[in-house]
Amino acid sequence: xxxxxxxxxxxxxxxxxxxxxxxxxxxxxxxxxxxxxxxxxxxxxxxxxxxxxxxxxxxxxxxxxxxxxxxxxxxxxxxxxxxxxxxxxxxxxxxxxxxxxxxxxxxxxxxxxxxxxxxxxxxxxxxxxxxxxxxxxxxxxxxxxxxxxxxxxxxxxxxxxxxxxxxxxxxxxxxxxxxxxxxxxxxxxxxxxxxxxxxxxxxxxxxxxxxxxxxxxxxxxxxxxxxxxxxxxxxxxxxxxxxxxxxxxxxxxxxxxxxxxxxxxxxxxxxxxxxxxxxxxxxxxxxxxxxxxxxxxxxxxxxxxxxxxxxxxxxxxxxxxxxxxxxxxxxxxxxxxxxxxxxxx
Numbered sequence: 001x002x003x004x005x006x007x008x009x010x011x012x013x014x015x016x017x018x019x020x021x022x023x024x025x026x027x028x029x030x031x032x033x034x035x036x037x038x039x040x041x042x043x044x045x046x047x048x049x050x051x052x053x054x055x056x057x058x059x060x061x062x063x064x065x066x067x068x069x070x071x072x073x074x075x076x077x078x079x080x081x082x083x084x085x086x087x088x089x090x091x092x093x094x095x096x097x098x099x100x101x102x103x104x105x106x107x108x109x110x111x112x113x114x115x116x117x118x119x120x121x122x123x124x125x126x127x128x129x130x131x132x133x134x135x136x137x138x139x140x141x142x143x144x145x146x147x148x149x150x151x152x153x154x155x156x157x158x159x160x161x162x163x164x165x166x167x168x169x170x171x172x173x174x175x176x177x178x179x180x181x182x183x184x185x186x187x188x189x190x191x192x193x194x195x196x197x198x199x200x201x202x203x204x205x206x207x208x209x210x211x212x213x214x215x216x217x218x219x220x221x222x223x224x225x226x227x228x229x230x231x232x233x234x235x236x237x238x239x240x241x242x243x244x245x246x247x248x249x250x251x252x253x254x255x256x257x258x259x260x261x262x263x264x265x266x267x268x269x270x271x272x273x274x275x276x277x278x279x280x281x282x283x284x285x286x287x288x289x290x291x292x293x294x295x296x297x298x299x300x301x302x303x304x305x306x307x308x309x310x311x312x313x314x315x316x317x318x319x320x321x322x323x324x325x326x327x328x329x330x331x332x333x334x335x336x337x338x339x340x341x342x343x344x345x
Contacts, residue, residue, distance in 0.1 A: 101129035116287030142301035147240035148233035166214040170232035196341030241300035259331035
């Protein structure tokens with residue numbers, strides 16, 4: 001009998017010990033879960049967000065932010081489709097947002113119902129798959145024109161002059177970007193940058209093959225070469241104004257008179273995001289006018305936050321290369337998703 005009582009008592013002790021261990025493990029798992037939630041992973045274009053904003057967000061929320069970068073929409077999509085995981089927020093151009101929406105890769109955030117969305121200029125709800133802003137937050141916009149070294153070139157105002165530089169013994173560079181390069185050819189031939197007409201694309205192909213020997217490099221890393229004068233001029237983003245402001249005597253950025261492409265990046269939460277709640281907090285944080293203005297001022301591109309515009313420095317707010325007049329805006333074209341037509345490209 002004593003042995004039976006002892007066995008029962010031992011079993012009770014074992015059960016208590018097991019229960020205590022389970023509670024301990026549950027607490028540990030809960031703590032690990034909370035800690036995991038206090039992080040956020042961004043996957044953005046290189047140098048497209050002011051680092052101070054990430055610092056401010058962490059200070060305000062306690063959420064630690066990590067940032068990886070990509071060079072093109074296609075690179076970002078390819079990496080995600082190849083199995084890259086752990087990212088919460090991506091920053092696709094409008095046409096890529098539509099592509100990713102069709103691929104069922106984006107989370108519905110209902111960001112348009114959050115306080116602060118009234119600051120967003122709804123004219124920038126350009127994604128065909130998200131006309132109300134239920135998924136993504138319009139983030140930043142700008143142009144793709146020409147940055148040039150004034151000592152090497154003097155003055156530049158057109159694509160025609162840009163492609164004439166190699167004939168004068170001066171080097172030029174273009175972006176390593178399929179849509180942007182074909183877009184210039186389509187613009188020069190008076191066509192839409194979203195054309196899927198085979199005859200128009202054949203003309204664009206002929207234009208590019210003719211100009212290809214004149215181009216010294218197809219790269220995203222043109223700025224140091226233009227600054228040094230190794231490259232006289234390069235096709236590049238309006239973010240070049242960041243460098244122009246630092247060295248206005250030597251550098252300039254221009255929207256070519258024939259026209260140019262206009263880009264817009266949006267903030268989207270991935271359906272596979274491990275920290276969806278933290279991701280939405282970041283979208284809401286970015287709708288604050290002072291935060292949007294801080295980013296636009298450092299990036300020297302356009303802001304989609306109406307309340308942020310009055311907070312911008314006057315030399316940025318009133319700069320026609322950053323905020324073009326209506327007649328220039330009419331010559332700007334934005335890429336759209338081409339569907340199956342992309343195969344022609």
